[in-house]
Amino acid sequence: MGTNPRPRAVFMAFGTKGDVYPLAAIASALASDQEHYHVVFITHAEHQDIIYHLEAKNVSFLSVTTPSVLSARQFDKLGWNIAELYQIDCVVAAPYVVPYSAPSSFERCFKKELPFLYKYLHEGSANEVCWNDVEHWMWPLFTEEWGTWRSDCLHLSPLPFMDPVTNLPIWHKRVKSPLLLYGFSKEIVECPGYWPSNAHVCGFWFLPPEWHFSCNKCREILASTFPRFSIKKNSLCANHTGLQSFLMDESSSCLPIFIGLSSIGSMGFIRNPEAFLSVLEVVIKTTFYRFVLFSAGYEPLDAAINLFIGTSSGSDNPSNLNYGQDCRFLFGGRLLCFSGTVPYMWLFPRCAAVIHHGGSGASAAALHAGVSQILCPFILDQFYWAERLCWLGVSPAPLERLHLLPENSDAESIKKAADMLIKAINLALSPTMKEQALKIAEILSAEDGVAEALKILKEQVINHAGDGLD
Template sequence: MYGFSKEIVERPGYWPSSAHICGFWFLPMAWQFSCDKCRELFSGDFNSPFEGILCANHAGLEDFLMGSSYSSLPIFIGLSSIGSMGFLRNPKSFLMVIKAVIESTDYRFILFSSGYQPLDSAIRSVASSAVESSVEAPALSNDSTLLFNNRLFCLSGSIPYSWLFPKCAAAIHHAGSGSTAAALFAGTPQVACPFLLDQFYWAERLHWLGVAPEPLKRQHLIPDIDDAASVNKAADVLLGAIRSALSPEIKAQATVIAQRLASEDGIGEALRILKEKVLP
């Protein structure tokens, strides 16, 4: 059994009849909150009102997503476990690229650090420098911080992508299968920056499907050095990819794909096959 959708990856004709494509597999949303209080508040109803889903400690994220003072949705950016795998060698350069994009646009970003300590340390360092220079960078809770004129929301905890992505204008990620599937289901345009293994396949597939521009190379998101020339060059490429992702064509295609996936129940189909084929 394969946990992806036939709408995204066609079934090869040479596969035996015993091979089944079930649809994407997702954990229950409540399991994906790192915060126990948020998990307790979550009703389990995907269509429930947005307000009040998060606990008081994370109300800042709700405001950042849906606050009346903002005219556009934020852009998600997260690399999951890429940092712990050794690919995020210079977290400061990563933050400086995001800062450069922010300074040349009106975009806002939500950054998930996935608890990667060097990145969290770089975030705290930037926040401390901002405070020392009298530039406000408030710490919202133990695991969240606002940077760069309050236009970058940094979170070291986890929130379900299937809950978050529909509230984002686009999702920038490493093209892992989970991030890819969640953004496809949400109908969210994507920018992929693969680092290893199947990520390159998914990144190319997203571009082929028309829901993402051409994949970024890693130096376009995380330059090896944080000098101004390297950061600005990477920011220019990233900005171009974001603008492509937000084009009417890609946004429309992302919606079409999400509509095709809406009726699928990957876990349910897998259970059905197990009951019929394995546990008669």
């Protein structure tokens, strides 16, 4: 007699690190908690830096070759269709608020063109797929683009919940409302009553901090007997004493300010990295601020940094002679450019403020660290986070793109951007904003988003699953 195969849980996470890493945190937690499950994680090949950590948790890694920057955050729709094909449970998980809504004419056109399906969806009970699910996140499934793919590639009916033969709703079968998990805090994001009944806000999802170190030696030094990680330790390895010394410099009157734009460079938004650095140079010469700039491995920005180093005198940046390749100093040693990675959870508490693009991961890490923020959004949910954090009182009004990344290098453009950035920094460092950031961090400290997501998965999916989930 053959043995039953292990149940399988497949995670599909497409997009940039901010989209992928939170899902990896849940996959890792599920594999550790449900050891009899075969957990599979599917994502872009460029995220292979987490393979080692996933495999250490017995999570299998499968890669796709599509670039992450081209993903339109439609993987929830892809997963739904594939789950329908194989008749398995589908769970939608997002670390951000759904950043798109249906066109204003969508419901009117839907009701006119698909009256029976419209009726079917409005008659669904609280626990069944209904119009709330469609309005909230499923509406693109009913567009021509997805319909053609469903029909031609998956051999499903062009529209969900429709009989492919009669082209009428499947009245005899009601699909349960898909579980929707959100990786942010109820204390930060308002949850309207019209959201689907099966939407759950868990709290922010963070990877174990040690996963974020690009340096194995630093990771080993900071590892401790604490169940997860000791973010209070200050010691880094010998190759990163420059970063450590810069953060712990007691001779400075202010902690350094972090600035990082993550994948914004690879998306093509940093068109003039020299102008960006010139803005920081003017800010540094005009104020007493110091900055830690994370280049995120974006080659044009790293090249611009090297160009500035090459054109400056040795006395301006003597520290470049003494520290590792991923630590470079500019502008009299007041700008540290770092091309590696360290956990935001470790770094941000050592900074006075955080300047970033408004990604959900950076926003969450800064909120937990209790530091004020300055956001310059570029796409999708970044605008939501920028507005939301301003409303919460932990960030000034969002910067316009040209006030951080001017496209022109003329003196007028650089000075205008620098003036706006200085104004935003002064507001972020005001006592009122700093106090509000600490207050919110205290509230969030009681949350564990990954544990909550795992609890819900176990209660609503795993305990009822036959042979896996998607």
